[in-house]
Amino acid sequence: MPARPTSKKSAGDVSGTIIRGLDDCKTFAVFAGVECVNVPNAGCTRCDHIVAQQYPTFTWDKEYLVTPFGTGRDANGQSLKQEGGYVIRLLREDNTATATVNGSPVTWNGRFAEVQVNNFSPRCITASKPISVAQYMKGQACNGLPQFYEGNTIAKGDPAMLILNPSSQTVRSVVFNTVTTGNLSDHFVNVIVRSSDLNCLTLDGLAVATSNFQPFPNCNGYSYAVLQISNGSHKLECPQGFIAYCYGVGVRESYAYTAGASFENLQFKIQVDDPYNVANISGPVESCTGIDMALNAVGEDAISWEWNFGDGSPVVSGQTVNHQYNTPGNYNVQLTVTLVVGCGTREVQVNRNITVLEFPQVDFGPPRAFCTGTSIALNAPTFADPVTYLWSNGATTPNITVNTPGTYSLTVSNAVGCAASGSVLVNEIPPPVLSFTGLANAYCADAAAINLPSVVSPALPSASSFSVNGISTTTFNPQALGPGTYTIVFSLEDPATGCISQIEKAVIIQALPSLNLSNVPAQVCANTPPFALAPLASPANGTFTLNGAPISLLNPQNLNVGQTYSLRYAYTDPATGCSNQAETSLQVLPLPTPAFVDLPARFCANADNINFFTMVSPSDSQNGRFALNTSQELSSSEAQAFDMETLNPGSTYTLSYTFRDPATNCENTVSQSFTLTPLPEVAFIGLNEIFCPNDSPVVLASKVDKPGGTFTLNGTPLTTFAPADYAPGQSYVLLYVYQDPATGCSQTISQTLSIPSLPVLGNLPPAFCQESSLFVFSASPEGGTFTLNGQPVTDFDPSQYAAGLYTLIYTDAGNCASATTQFEVLAPVPPVSVSVAETICDEFGTEVPVRLDATEGIADASQDVAYQWLDLPSQERFAQATRSGSYVVLVENAQGCTETRTFTLSAREDCTPRLYLPEAFSPNGDGLNDELEVFGKYFTQFNLTIFNRWGEVVFQSFTPERRWDGTENGKDALAGVYVVKLAYRLLSESFLRQETRRLVLVR
Known part of the structure; x- marks a missing residue:
C-alpha cells in the first residue's frame, strides 16, 4: 500500500x-x-476505501506504461486535469530485480518501491525481471483539481487504486462501463497503443483522431490518449491491440479499474524462427x-506440449515443431x-x-x-497485401511506361520482406518512311484544289489518312480554305x-492582294483638271485601263460629257507573286450655267444691305458664292447684306458668282x-452743342455749308431749333441729309x-444747433x-454763426x-453743471438717497428743456441715487x-452693517427676482427659516449667500404668504438679533 492506513483495524503496510x-x-x-x-x-485529505485483486505472478512482465489522470473541463468550466x-x-518477486522510471533507477524497500509523480505527465517503467505495478489517484487536497466553496471548501476526486497491465498484455476489443453513483460526474478512459497503430483505434464505432494521442517520452514506439467520455457503456476496438483504463471523479469521490487488458501466462512463451523472424519471442510475428x-x-517444469496452429491442420506435440502456412x-x-x-499436473495455455x-x-x-x-x-501483378515495387530503371510504382528497347526487371517486396523478381524483353519496331513529293510550301488563295494522295510517297491509299488542321480530308483547296x-x-x-x-x-495560303479604289471618283465634272x-x-x-486602253493620267x-467609262486596276504582290484586279466606273458630268441679272453698273459709297443673290440666276444662297476682284471671298450673310462703305469710293470692282449644281x-x-x-x-458751321x-x-x-x-x-423734321420748346436735362440728336443732284448719292451728318x-440743392436741414458738427x-x-448771405462758401460750421436766419x-456751371x-x-x-458733495454707503444702501441736480447754479435752468437720466429712473431735473458710481x-x-x-458718486467707508430682505419675489423663470436673496455683510452668526401657512419648514439657510428658489421638496412651492424668521449677529454687535417678517411668493 502507498501509505499507512488510517483505519483503526490497520495491520500496517x-x-x-x-x-x-x-x-x-x-x-x-x-x-x-x-x-x-x-x-x-495523511496531509492530503480526504481518505477513502481502496481495494483491488492482485494479478498472478505469471502475468507480470518487464515493461509498464503509466498515464496521467483527467483532461478537459466539467459542466461548470472547471479543469479536470489532475495537475x-x-x-x-512497484512489486518484485525476485529481490535481485532492478527497475527504472523514465530512465531513473528506483530505490527498493524490500520487495516494493514507491515513486511520487507531482505533475500531469506519463511515465515509462522498465525492469530487469517481471514485476507488478499499481497506480494511485491522490486525494482531493493534492490532486490539483480546482476547489470551490459550498458552505465549506470541497473539491473533486478521492484516492483510487489501479493495478496496471504490462505492455505485452493487450486486447483487441473490449466493452466497458463507467461507475454510476450520485457524486461521480466526470468519466475518462486512458488508451495505450503502439505509435504505428494510431489509426486503428475506434470508440463506440467512431475513429479516435490521432491528434488526441501523445507519445511516451521514454518509451519509443508507444503513445497514449486521455479521453473524456459520457456516463454509460462504451466499446473500444483496435485489431493491433491496446490497453485501456477507465476511471472517474466527482465531489469527494473517484474510481478506477482496468477496462481492457489480457492476463496471459507469461512464464511460457512461444518463440518463432524463420528467415523473417529470428528468435522472435515477444514482438509481432509476420x-x-x-x-x-x-x-x-520456452519455459520450465513442463512435461508435454501440444500445438494448434489455427489453420485447421492437425494438433502437433513437442517442445519445438515446424509449420508452413499456405x-x-x-x-x-x-x-x-x-x-x-x-x-498433480496443471495445464497452461499460451497464445500467439x-x-x-x-x-x-x-x-x-x-x-x-x-x-x-x-x-x-x-x-506489375496485383497483390492483396501492401507491397513495394522496384524496377530496374529505379521506378517504384506498380506500372511504368517505357520508350526504349531492352530488358526490364521488377522486384516486389511485401511488409515482411518476402520478395520475388521477374523480367521482360522489350523490342522497338521502326515505322515506315514517309515523304511529301509534290506539295509546295505556299499557294495563292485562287489556286486550284490539290489531290493529297498524289503528292506523297509511298502511295498506299488504303492504309493512308490525311488531315488539314486536324480535319480529315484528301483534298487541299486554297479557294475554299482561304488565307492562312x-x-x-x-x-x-x-x-x-x-x-x-x-x-x-x-x-x-497567300492572301490575294487587297486593292482599294475608294479614292478614285465615280463621277467627274467636265471641267475637272487632269x-x-x-x-x-x-x-x-499597278496598272490602269480605261475601257480597255492603258491610262495613267485622266483628263x-x-x-x-454624260458618258460612263470602265476603269480597271491590276496589281501583283512582289512578295507573294499573287495577283488581283479591281474595277470601277467613271461618269463625266455636265456643268451648270449661272448668269448675272439686274446688277447695276454703279453704287453709291454709302449703299448698304445689298443682296447680290437677287441679281443672279439661279439665286441659291446654299450652293452659290460671291467674290470681289476674285480674291475677296464673301460669306453667304455678307453677300445677302453687303455694305459698300467697306470699299473705296471711285474704284471699279469685279463681282464673281460661282454656282455648284447640288445634283452633280x-x-x-x-x-x-x-x-x-x-x-x-x-458739314455744320457755327452750331453750338449746349443751349x-x-x-x-x-x-x-444757316448752320450748314x-x-x-x-x-x-x-426723328422729327424741323427747320428751326427753339431751346425753350424742349425739356431741360436731356440731349437731342440733330440729323442733316443732303443729296448730290449730279450723282443722286446722299450724305448724312x-x-x-x-x-x-x-x-437742385442736396438734403439741407431747416435748422442747425450751434453745437452741431461741420x-x-x-x-x-x-x-x-x-x-x-451773398458770400461764396462750400461748407457750414454752425458754431461760427450767431442764432438767426440764413x-x-x-448757381450751375x-x-x-x-x-x-x-x-x-x-x-x-x-x-449742465453738477456738483456732488455727498457720499453714499454701498454695503447696505442708505435710508436717505443722495439727490442729484442736473442744472445746479444755472440761472436759466427753468427754460423749456427735457431731461433723461440714463442710469436712474428719472426724467426730471432731479434724480436720487442709492449706490456709488457714474451717472x-x-x-x-x-x-x-x-x-x-x-456725475460721479463716491462710496463711504464707515458704513454701519445692516440687513435687507425683500418682502416679495417671483420665481417664474423670467430672469427677474427668481430667487430670494438676503443683502448684507459682516455677519458672525446667521439663521434664516421660512414656514408655509401650515407652519411647516420649507427652507432653511445658515449663510446669507444661499438663496431660496421657491421650491419645496424639489417641486414649485405654492404662491402665497410665508413667514420668515431671522436670527443673526453683526460683526460690530455682541447680541443676537431675532426678527419675524412676512414674505409674499408670486407666480
Whole structure:
C-alpha cells in the first residue's frame, strides 16, 4: 500500500508480502486494500476505501506504461486535469530485480518501491525481471483539481487504486462501463497503443483522431490518449491491440479499474524462427505463405506440449515443431503446456498471433514490342497485401511506361520482406518512311484544289489518312480554305507491323492582294483638271485601263460629257507573286450655267444691305458664292447684306458668282464689274452743342455749308431749333441729309444738342444747433457755386454763426439757372453743471438717497428743456441715487439741441452693517427676482427659516449667500404668504438679533 492506513483495524503496510497456499493443489485469489487511506500521505485529505485483486505472478512482465489522470473541463468550466500527479508502487518477486522510471533507477524497500509523480505527465517503467505495478489517484487536497466553496471548501476526486497491465498484455476489443453513483460526474478512459497503430483505434464505432494521442517520452514506439467520455457503456476496438483504463471523479469521490487488458501466462512463451523472424519471442510475428517456420515453447517444469496452429491442420506435440502456412491470413497459435504441480499436473495455455502474407509472384510472359516514337506500359501483378515495387530503371510504382528497347526487371517486396523478381524483353519496331513529293510550301488563295494522295510517297491509299488542321480530308483547296497557315498531316499504318508513321508539313495560303479604289471618283465634272490615277489606288505600282486602253493620267475635259467609262486596276504582290484586279466606273458630268441679272453698273459709297443673290440666276444662297476682284471671298450673310462703305469710293470692282449644281456637285463661275460713286461732302458751321433753356431759336439752314437738305431732331423734321420748346436735362440728336443732284448719292451728318437740367440743392436741414458738427453743402448737377448771405462758401460750421436766419444760393456751371433756400441757426442749450458733495454707503444702501441736480447754479435752468437720466429712473431735473458710481444725464431743448454730462458718486467707508430682505419675489423663470436673496455683510452668526401657512419648514439657510428658489421638496412651492424668521449677529454687535417678517411668493 502507498501509505499507512488510517483505519483503526490497520495491520500496517503489508506491501511486498508473499502469500502461499497451505495446499499446492488448490488455487486462490488475493485482494489487497485499505479501509480508509490518505494518498500520498495523511496531509492530503480526504481518505477513502481502496481495494483491488492482485494479478498472478505469471502475468507480470518487464515493461509498464503509466498515464496521467483527467483532461478537459466539467459542466461548470472547471479543469479536470489532475495537475497534482499520482503515486506509483512497484512489486518484485525476485529481490535481485532492478527497475527504472523514465530512465531513473528506483530505490527498493524490500520487495516494493514507491515513486511520487507531482505533475500531469506519463511515465515509462522498465525492469530487469517481471514485476507488478499499481497506480494511485491522490486525494482531493493534492490532486490539483480546482476547489470551490459550498458552505465549506470541497473539491473533486478521492484516492483510487489501479493495478496496471504490462505492455505485452493487450486486447483487441473490449466493452466497458463507467461507475454510476450520485457524486461521480466526470468519466475518462486512458488508451495505450503502439505509435504505428494510431489509426486503428475506434470508440463506440467512431475513429479516435490521432491528434488526441501523445507519445511516451521514454518509451519509443508507444503513445497514449486521455479521453473524456459520457456516463454509460462504451466499446473500444483496435485489431493491433491496446490497453485501456477507465476511471472517474466527482465531489469527494473517484474510481478506477482496468477496462481492457489480457492476463496471459507469461512464464511460457512461444518463440518463432524463420528467415523473417529470428528468435522472435515477444514482438509481432509476420511471415509469408510457403515459408517453413520453427516454433519453440520456452519455459520450465513442463512435461508435454501440444500445438494448434489455427489453420485447421492437425494438433502437433513437442517442445519445438515446424509449420508452413499456405494461405495468407491472421492465425492464433495455441500452445497447451502440461505442468507438474505439488499434487498433480496443471495445464497452461499460451497464445500467439501470427500474420501470414502472400509471397509475391512476378511473371511478365512473352517479350513485348513497341513502335518507334511510341511507348509501352509494363504492369506489375496485383497483390492483396501492401507491397513495394522496384524496377530496374529505379521506378517504384506498380506500372511504368517505357520508350526504349531492352530488358526490364521488377522486384516486389511485401511488409515482411518476402520478395520475388521477374523480367521482360522489350523490342522497338521502326515505322515506315514517309515523304511529301509534290506539295509546295505556299499557294495563292485562287489556286486550284490539290489531290493529297498524289503528292506523297509511298502511295498506299488504303492504309493512308490525311488531315488539314486536324480535319480529315484528301483534298487541299486554297479557294475554299482561304488565307492562312495550314498543317497537312500524312499518316500510314504498316500492314505488316501495325506501326503508324506520320509526317506533317505547314503550307501557307497567300492572301490575294487587297486593292482599294475608294479614292478614285465615280463621277467627274467636265471641267475637272487632269489628274494621275496611280496615287488613288492602294497598293500602288499597278496598272490602269480605261475601257480597255492603258491610262495613267485622266483628263475629263477630253472625255464625252454624260458618258460612263470602265476603269480597271491590276496589281501583283512582289512578295507573294499573287495577283488581283479591281474595277470601277467613271461618269463625266455636265456643268451648270449661272448668269448675272439686274446688277447695276454703279453704287453709291454709302449703299448698304445689298443682296447680290437677287441679281443672279439661279439665286441659291446654299450652293452659290460671291467674290470681289476674285480674291475677296464673301460669306453667304455678307453677300445677302453687303455694305459698300467697306470699299473705296471711285474704284471699279469685279463681282464673281460661282454656282455648284447640288445634283452633280459641279461648279461654274461668271463675272461682271461695277463702279463705287463717292458721297457729297457737307458739314455744320457755327452750331453750338449746349443751349440754355432761355436761348433764342436758331434757323438750321444757316448752320450748314450746303443748304437744300432736310433736318430731323430725334426723328422729327424741323427747320428751326427753339431751346425753350424742349425739356431741360436731356440731349437731342440733330440729323442733316443732303443729296448730290449730279450723282443722286446722299450724305448724312449729325450733332448732339444738350439743354442742361435745373439745379437742385442736396438734403439741407431747416435748422442747425450751434453745437452741431461741420456740414458740407451739395447740389446737382455738380460743378456750380454756393453763396451764403451773398458770400461764396462750400461748407457750414454752425458754431461760427450767431442764432438767426440764413439764405443759400446755388448757381450751375453754365450760369444758366440757380436754386435758393433758407435755414436757421438755433440758440444753444443751457449748460449742465453738477456738483456732488455727498457720499453714499454701498454695503447696505442708505435710508436717505443722495439727490442729484442736473442744472445746479444755472440761472436759466427753468427754460423749456427735457431731461433723461440714463442710469436712474428719472426724467426730471432731479434724480436720487442709492449706490456709488457714474451717472449720465442728457438735456435737450425744444429745438432738439442736446448736451450730456456725467456725475460721479463716491462710496463711504464707515458704513454701519445692516440687513435687507425683500418682502416679495417671483420665481417664474423670467430672469427677474427668481430667487430670494438676503443683502448684507459682516455677519458672525446667521439663521434664516421660512414656514408655509401650515407652519411647516420649507427652507432653511445658515449663510446669507444661499438663496431660496421657491421650491419645496424639489417641486414649485405654492404662491402665497410665508413667514420668515431671522436670527443673526453683526460683526460690530455682541447680541443676537431675532426678527419675524412676512414674505409674499408670486407666480
